[in-house]
Amino acid sequence: MSLERVRSRRPLVHNITNFVVMNTTANALLALGASPIMAHAVEELEDLVRVTDSIVVNIGTLDERWLYSMLKAVQLAKEFGKPVVLDPVGAGATKLRTRAALTLLENSKVSVVKGNFGEVSALLGEVGRTKGVEAMVYEERVAKDLVMRVARRFGTVAAVTGPQDFVSDGRRVYAVKVGSENVSRVIGRVTGLGCVVAALIGAYLAVEDPLRATVAGLATFKTAASRASKEAPYPGSFHVKLYDWLYRVGGDDLIEEIEVFEIEPQGIAEVNSHN
Amino acid sequence: MSLERVRSRRPLVHNITNFVVMNTTANALLALGASPIMAHAVEELEDLVRVTDSIVVNIGTLDERWLYSMLKAVQLAKEFGKPVVLDPVGAGATKLRTRAALTLLENSKVSVVKGNFGEVSALLGEVGRTKGVEAMVYEERVAKDLVMRVARRFGTVAAVTGPQDFVSDGRRVYAVKVGSENVSRVIGRVTGLGCVVAALIGAYLAVEDPLRATVAGLATFKTAASRASKEAPYPGSFHVKLYDWLYRVGGDDLIEEIEVFEIEPQGIAEVNSHN
């Protein structure tokens, strides 16, 4: 199983990410069992991309100097054949962020792009009623269509997170759903948890193809979050328990907590459930 | 009540703040019920200031590039009529910080300036026995006078935090006092909690005038801190519980924990107490 392969291989995951979540995502990766490195200096990117197992690029707290580092990193990733996951934080909220996300997608080989509904919509030029980074509008009925179109447009795996997550490789669409309803509420009260999902996908990219890595990252996060929210319903304590559960979570927990559906043109076929 | 209005409106609070506390203040705002965004790139400031409800400027870990972003942000705030709270972290400790705080106050329309005793003193050119950012000397007997003078000098609401907080709009002075004595001790053992106060004031500025927003921010913080310290007397656990209580705190908690006095020339009139 992918989770065990991450833990035995301890992949090196190189993050160029925002100031708000650096500590959060490094701790999430360590708790899971991966080896994070945070580095942005252009002078050392080649040394790092050469040895890393995957790269996580996150455009929160962006400025021109960090964007330059990100562009260089994704070009090196293409050269060295390393998988990249892009988290387009704030795309749609500002022109700088939207353009940066598109530039990164168009000038490299991104394996996975993962965002909330507003962010992923912005990649197609569809700016909705976006309000801030954390409070994007989530529209389930169009999210399924959206991931398919983004995946095809950019030749990547695309994921939209929300109460239910949707993932597509451009052909198929999967939905990842957690049993507990309450977990989404508390997830929205802690900063950087979307960024944690991208980082976890980065860890799985070292041991899986992009579609499976994305589903595994989403499922692992939601399982750990669900378990944590049962022990601690308030945001501070929940946040602490989330790291505990990223460390503790096993394959059986995922099977108990998560349902993954393949959504076909004709209907919905459940592919992984505890029922 | 202001707290309920913050929670129902979920105001977008734009923070240009220091590296140490970005995660802390984002989590505090989310726990309270606001929507934080952290961004500093000059290229996207106009897009953000246009839609934000308020702006928090905090000069910790300052350098010239961040100061430039802050100056641009407060000028845009003036243009778009958005309220600004300034946290002059480290004013008085270095000439760079003192000058930066004064430049921000003099070149824009700051609604609220909030600092500890040493920081706020430095705004009047009165550098006291300042030792570091966290360990400023607190002198209650002159703090009341200080907030009045700073409020008048800069045409703003001024607040000095300490075991007892003082707030003035240049005419009146209010004292915000928490019942429990022990809470100040543990507050001093966690970084960024002064910055959290400024961020909470930022959230209230979206729904209240500057004087009321400042009192509400101080009272909310102290209430949550007091409740947290009763559950967890040590700094790591207290810090976690503080987010829990920013989420849990309600109007009744504030009334139980906090006393707000209006201090008049003739004496002290209690305006809000549980007695």
Added chain:
Amino acid sequence: MSLERVRSRRPLVHNITNFVVMNTTANALLALGASPIMAHAVEELEDLVRVTDSIVVNIGTLDERWLYSMLKAVQLAKEFGKPVVLDPVGAGATKLRTRAALTLLENSKVSVVKGNFGEVSALLGEVGRTKGVEAMVYEERVAKDLVMRVARRFGTVAAVTGPQDFVSDGRRVYAVKVGSENVSRVIGRVTGLGCVVAALIGAYLAVEDPLRATVAGLATFKTAASRASKEAPYPGSFHVKLYDWLYRVGGDDLIEEIEVFEIEPQGIAEVNSHN
């Protein structure tokens, strides 16, 4: 005892450190009882170095602008006679980091250099099987020799951290060992704890000579970590309890948890043990 002197004096510890751990190390220093300040702007370094009690330089998330600040800070430290502890995070992983560490060591008077096995090896040009920042290979059998050679080469106190820590002033070598075996495992699952050790050494440098300060920093960290791990075996909860125990830890705890051996050419003489 050193610990009580730190708590009564509350030394000002100036940190130029990486984005990932700024919050972590500031909170660790506050919990212990020191006064941290985080600042990197060249314009304010002289104001700060003049009044600080010690300086912590940490080259994680390095870039050329931060390196320039670090070089200026260590030169000012030499001028003002302030002790410096260097944490060469990632030395050996990239040429930029290795060169930066060597430049800092060779152009100033560093009191203590502390790293993991891979990082300290890199200072002698011995790049081993280095994998990332967190997962350096630890080789106890050569670590003792390594600290002695690094201490002599750079005229500093050198420390290598691992399941057992080794410290040398170039003449003697000490080993710092914690009773509990499990603590190393969970320490490796939280980011920035090596950086916390360097910060604690910085606090002790204000009240002790470099050799004693280094042993005290290592022993304090391991004691607090050991106590925390007994209360909380998973990384999120352990991390929280670590701050609690940095606040709670006393001299008796150190004596109970830690053994410090002086390793002589002829053998091992235990100098501090609970036996």
